[in-house]
Amino acid sequence: MRYSHYFTHTFKNPPAEADTANAKYLIQGGFVSQLSAGIYTFLPLGLRVMHKVMKIIREEMNAIGGQEIIMPALHPSENWNTTGRDVTCADILYRTEGHGGKVFYLGQTHEEIVTPLVKQFVNSYKDLPLAAYQIQNKFRNEPRAKSGILRGREFCMKDMYSFHADEADLDRFYQLVIEAYLKVFERCGLEAYVVKASGGSFSDKESDEFQVLTDAGEDIIYYDKKTKRGYNEEVSNEHSGENLIKGKAVEAGNIFKLGTKFSEDFGLYYMDEHGNKKPVIMGCHGIGISRLVGTIVEANHDEKGIIWPANVAPYHVHLLTLGNSEDVMQAADKLYQKLLHNNVEVLWDDRDERAGAKFNDADLIGIPNRIVLSERTLNQNQVEFKLRSSDQVKMIDLDKIIEELIF
């Protein structure tokens, strides 16, 4: 993509009210735009990052047997009335009315929808286990949205629901999800700790959170650096004797053993091998995708801007031309086409801007590989190459640059 073709651009003055790194750099860099408290538009650059995160998540969920669906965000009130959560979750449920005063809620989670859905297809133990997931925007009327895209009122989430014949099978799948989630976070360039947490109002059973250390987070966790395991402060009293480090962290994922609460509410039963009718055992497993994008920024930035991990960077290469002489632009276009043909994603800053503006924007946007092409480099038939994560600059022959790229 030629940078000059984007309708968006960076801002020289960062927004005054952006306190956290993710809000500051994502807005200043033209990745997102704030509409209201906790409500953001994802612009072309930001959406590319989110799509990369989604791709990683889809691959890992599919690998453990997850089947992707997409459920409605508009929920008839009856579904929530069935579980009683229209009352217990009333303060964060957005409510709206349709024709004839029919009440709908905007989905903040989907147990109320997926359980009756699965009931249409599951009759026998032979239909179990199964796992269905979706990637979709959730709506939660948070009393206080904050920290950029870390805590929003509308946010993108991957939620997976699993259905099992017995507790042992849920336990088995639960461990698979833990491993899959750790792969997701690792591929996103994050170090995540698996911490024991309370089930909230949702479940009194087992729950684990995936926490990433950052001062922008809201949770206090106690963790073991070696095993990558730990406890959330809310349950850590029981574990005070252990040798754990205390840290501030953001919850990037959360998995729950739901038991039979929802299957019993909606009458989701199956027939076992002996002809006995039993409630299906459920689990739910979430990753806040838009929050994850913000978390990646919190964990990967410096005073100049973002330093995207290669797997989630909006582009692999930031090609930067200095000056706009015919020969520089022609050589750059040739290199640009060559990189594209080799499946290298390139953002070419072809604007007629001064060097300082382009360098600063490149640092702010944070694409891992930076290539500079100018009269000076072209005279030697070379380009200048630099990683965003490093201060080292080196000259590379034009026809060898592809081999240097890291992504």
Place this chain on the structure above:
RNA sequence: CGGAGAGUAGCGCAGUCCGGUAGCGUACUACGUUCGGGACGUAGGGGUCGCGGGUUCGAAUCCCGCCUCUCCGACCA
């Protein structure tokens, strides 16, 4: 929902105390010079001063009500 701060040009701000018809930086447009780490000159465009009411000859400025955003706390499937 409690506490604190803030809403004036796309963004960052001054002006408000002490009422007199709105300004600076940046960004934007044109021309010229310059141009490898956010150049300079000249000329220009851009505003329901968050909204509503009140006081006054006159309100960005004073008074009343409301809305929104940010931070701290509470809350947090």
